[in-house]
Amino acid sequence: MTKSILLVGVGGQGTILISKILTVGLTRMGYQVKMSEIHGMSQRGGSVSTQIKYGDDVYAPNIGLAEADMVISFEKSEALRALPYLKKGGTLITDEREIYPMPVLSGEQSYPHDAIETLKQRVDNVIVIRAAETAEKLGSIKAQNIVLLGALVKAMGLDGVDWKALVSAMVPPKAVEMNLAAYDAGYNME
């Protein structure tokens, strides 16, 4: 059985590092893993996505509509955008963080501040976490991704590998402590 996780956010939010940690951890758990990301133009402040699939036999690396078991969003409105990729019954984790896109910054379009309510009306399993805010309190918004990693490990039931050891090995040495605290905060949230 293959599981699919779609990570979405805004260029520059650190989706790549957590997918790296995830692929290493999932491989250690004995799964076949494929990870797919898009580089290039979209990184300039556009919507970005990383896709991870794991299981016994994984073929296609990318995720189509209604194929994701989990969507994890680093930004509220991106969770809305990614919704059609979630399968019915899947889990959606989103940060409450708002990052305004250019049409909102310039006042041409309005930001969907009610995104969480919209999501909760439609999806049974919505987990809302204040990852960016928590990370900022712990020392740097850069640890937002690791807060989300903690929440994801819990929600997908991926215990069985020492995720904290992986985090320690893959973040800058002077940021280890903060990131471990971030992981715990994400894991224990809600």
Next chain:
Amino acid sequence: MHMEMLSGNEAVARGVYEAGCHVAAAYPGTPSTEILENIGEKYKDSIYCQWACNEKTAVEIAGGASIGGARAFAAMKHVGMNVAADPIFTLAYSGVNGGFVFVSADDPGCHSSQNEQDNRLYAPHAKIAMLEPSDSAECRDYAKAAFDISEQFDTLVMLRMTTRVCHSKSLVALEERKNVPVKKYVRDPKKNAMLPAHSRVRHIYREEMLKKLEEYSNDCPFNRVEDNGSRIGIITSGIAYQHAKEVFGNTADYLKLGLTYPLPHKLIADFAKKYATLYVIEENDPYLEDAVHALGFINAIGKARIPICGELNARIIRDALLPGTAQEGYEPVADIPARPPTLCAGCPHRGFFYALTKYLNKSIVPIGDIGCYTLGINAPLNALDATICMGAGISSIIGLAKALEMQGDTRKPLGCVGDSTFFHSGMTSLMDVVAADANVIACVLDNSITAMTGHQDNPGTAKNLMGEPSPMLDIERLARATGINPDHVRVVDPLDIEAVHAAIDAALNVKGPFVIITKRPCALIKEVQKANANKHCVIDAQKCRGCKQCMKIACPAIAFEGGKARIFDPASCTGCGLCAHMCRFGAIERRGE
């Protein structure tokens, strides 16, 4: 055996290394860039590698290495192969001395490209062998085998990848580097100098070699049948194989093709004849399907149901071939604001494009090119009218000037290219401008890096791919070397709006070519980021009158909320001060100088 999680690009670099390759060159282009980056980072002790000015020179560098007896490699994105097609088509006749393999990385879905051309069609056109890997393990295997195929059949080998193969990671078993000595260079003009008399002979030879290659293709382990005892047959290659497996699993039989030019016609016919239900699953053009139909299997279903346009995924194939079997999902939410890519906070191009807005629809027609600055076309700047391809930002304005003149339109075309694009092909365009005495403004937006593809060095950065210092080519001196009137070349800071205006005014006041070079490094270059670390702007809410003047520069660090502007993202603000320049009420101040 050491296993590593590698992207397709990393795996190709590994395969090239393991194959004992000696010389590698490329021009950066998404989705191919990381191949040469990896060779530079990990294997430069074994492989001479360099960023070339463009894809044509990259292939020529590799071509010379191959003639000289070294194993040679080049990489490019799909549109780069158009640039490199000239040497490729002729080297195809010559064949190789040292094996010659190159990557064409196509971009179905146009994630970062101006078109989604299917470069598989180049292989029969150029008469060269083609391999199509479908995951990272195959990327390594095929890249490695390609050098042997190249030498065995005296042919260039194209490794055709696509975005999802390039940028997906899966496990690869690493092997040792083969020790392949450089072959002796021997003068052989009948093989290596394609004069008409030689070419005619080599063409006949090439056709004979293709027949031998086709025989090999029928037996090649990369072309294999997966027999699951099904009544459904699927012919597929590349990433489409993975999608097909995802949808049909073991409920279909597969002919999985890895060596896709020359196609294994016998193998295809033997497979196809067994199935009443026969699918050809491939991305973009019906390359395989046309061949299957030509063999008489008109029952084969492909593009009649699977879209030609856009990137495929398993869901799209499921809907096309097994309608009604997809999982249930959720309807899209309406009215989500779009999130288009934008020029970064502190981007030097922003100042230049804002300065242009004063002249739009009045005295200039602005034309762009390929790079970060293409984003100047978006609202609210709307500072570009058209883009074609690398270098066209300067050459196209020559013809545009004539067309405007012929219809009595007095506006002057202004074309812009970046520094890397100037070295790529903008330089020859500028020579055309000067030689034609064209009445145009040619601009080079020099941000001291090849930015869009992720900061690769170029001839203007004084550093090469091997990490060594290199001579710095000076764009101003190159421009002046064309012999253009010395008063018609200006170098300005793009964030100095008055200076840009003065330069454009000067250009509009003269007839004939005028060159404007804007110089300021990309805000994301590490040293620049360090220098700007403490700089940022603040907006005094008391003084802000809500006139939205500062919103006209489309800076992602500024938001307009509740009738006031504010610095929305101070962390990304570099304190460039362009917004302060815009504010008529002195509400914006730069801090941390």
